[in-house]
Amino acid sequence: MDVIVAEKLTKEYNGKVAVRGIDFRVRHRECFGFLGPNGAGKTTTVNMIYCLSPVTSGRLTVLGMDVQKKPREIKSRLGVVPQENNLDPDLKVLQNLLVYANYFRIPAATARTRAMELLEFFDLADRANDRVDRLSGGMRRRLTIARALINNPDLVILDEPTTGLDPQARHLVWQRLRRLKERGVTLLLTTHYLEEASQLCDRLVIMDRGEILEEGDPQGLVAKHIGREVVEVGLGRMECAEQFQPAVNCDDTAAMIVGRTNHLLRGHLAVGDSLFLFPRDNGQAVLQALQDMPVRFSHLLLRPATLEDVFLKLTGRGLRA
Structure with missing residues (x-):
């Protein structure tokens, strides 16, 4: 069954x-x-999707139910991790x-058992009696995710789950999300971290200005649009041989580079004073x-191609531009 279906949303x-x-x-x-x-x-x-904002037009079903007709039933089966931690510091x-x-009317004994299991799962069991304001940023994020799982949801929605975390804390969150997926939980993830999408997502859509530009698995999208490698060329502050002085501006130099290497390329893109070349086979x-x-x-x-390059090719700007 498709967990979420959106048509002309x-x-x-x-x-x-x-x-x-x-x-x-x-x-x-x-x-x-x-x-x-x-x-x-x-x-x-x-x-x-999680019924916080009404649909203007189009069709959207979650877990087989229309979001405009059965929001209460849908919410009872979701786990939501918002962008910002909204834990109670008191x-x-x-x-x-x-x-x-309590919001899900889970019996007290069952809730306590689930809560301790989740704290163990997220390596927080030894902090059970600590105040939230004594936790690190990574611990608070893990606790926020644990809270979203207290009702054993069928679908977990994570909105920028690792924003603001240091690399070590980010990788720990990724490990736990992979284990959730292994347990059969469906995950919906929004992110602007390329490595996060590559590490976690089976499939993804690339969005810009409210539209979906492309859809597929991360490796497939990179292979389709870019290839294996990218050669990145900086055209600012160039030093040129004397006989080459007439072509010191970026546009002339970019045109010259593409002209000389075009037989080796599957495509190229100029952005500002940088030129990105997409080799056919041999980046070296x-x-x-x-x-x-x-x-x-x-x-x-010369570097491996990434999802950033896909987005750059599709839109002419970087993900964080």
Whole structure:
């Protein structure tokens, strides 16, 4: 069964269109991601999925139910992790889970058992009686995710789950989310972290300005649009041989580079004073061709292709631009 089905889903705020007639499906037991910059429409879409914001037009079903007809039933089967931690600082760690369990009318004994299991799962059992304000940022984030699981949800929605965390805390959260997926929990994730999407998502959509630009699995999207490697060329502050002085501006230099290496490329993109070259097969050959030119570039880099490159190719700007 498809856990979420959206058809021509649209959201408007005071005449401004935030989500523009998008279509997507989320399958049972997968991690599905929304990737895009701030303002792309990711959070707006998620808010409609968990019935926080009404749909303007189109069709949206969650767990087989229409969000406009059965919001209460849908909410009872969801776990939601918002962008910002909204834990109660006046309560202890365990109490935060027990109080939240009351909203789902979970019997006290059952709630306590589940809460302790979740604290153990997220490596927080030894902090059960600590106040929330004594926890680190990573611990608070893990507690927020644990709280979203207290009702044994069929679908967990995570809105930018690791924003603001240091790399170590981020990787610990990723480990726990992978284990949840292994247990059969369907995950819906919004993020602007490329590595996070690559690590966790089975499939994802890339959004910008309220529209879905592309959909697929992370590796497949990179292979489709970019290839294995990218050569990044810095065109600012170049040093040129004397005979090459007429072409010191970025546009002329970019045109010259593409002209000399085009037989080795599957595509290219110029953004500001940087040129991104997408080799067909051999990135090292493209790099060598550039090193043989009578120009000393501000930087020259051969690196693996990423989802950032896909977004850059589709929109002409970076994910955080």
